[in-house]
Amino acid sequence: MEIMAAVNECFSLGSTVACKTCFKQEIEGEVLAFDPQTKMLILKRPASNNRSSLNDVHIINLALVSEVQVTKEVNNLPQVPLSLNLQKLNIRVRNQIEEKRRLVKALAAGVSPDGQKLFLAISKTITDIAWQGSNIAVWNSVIITPPYKLDNVKGTPEKAVSHIKKVVEKYLKDQAMSESTPTVGLLPEASPVQL
Template structure:
């Protein structure tokens, strides 16, 4: 296996052979050197072009790693979070849970909500 201490660049194409002799090839989405976990995005197995397969690979259980294409560009920073939207979603979720608890406490069955 290639040295796990090496860092995988986001966007690089990597091929791994698992302990079950399954070959997984895909684009690196994330890599954590502390836990030796690699997240790969590959073509969809169901044929739908708008979806992708995502594999979480424990490199401790991989027999071979090959870097097919190295990407040296710095990835763009993620867009800023819309805190107002997040706060609104949390508030709606909490309100919905409270409504369900109130309905359940008043004797309404879960099917009657």
């Protein structure tokens, strides 16, 4: 693997850099940060979901990059200081930690992978969700028992049960579709973080 000489130099904030990873993925973006000791480069580019209020942020280990090229050099610092929304990042960290705790609790209870996936699917839209042993409890009133199918959704009020059944039904349809769709390639591409 050959890394170009630019890696040994510093990248200027605001410059545009193009990289080719060892997985042949090409990433080009604006330099947010560079640590020459660890050879870690942080690039910002427009959001992959086309939302103008968001950006994709790639953290790149230059030790795993086959090509690096500065496509646009910026010698003076940008007029507007670059900053990250620390409050938003802290909330995301707390949410990720809580999600990992829930997964650990599910693993300790011996919950099947299907149950874990359903739990995560529901938790994306409903935050009042918890494990009760191997059962999924939503709003403390709706319980989903193994094997986590539509017939396993019980509780009150009926409106809440009906809503959760729709969520479970959508999840089961999505799972069936994803299992019938062949996957392409052996290695997943790195997914960017959106801020």
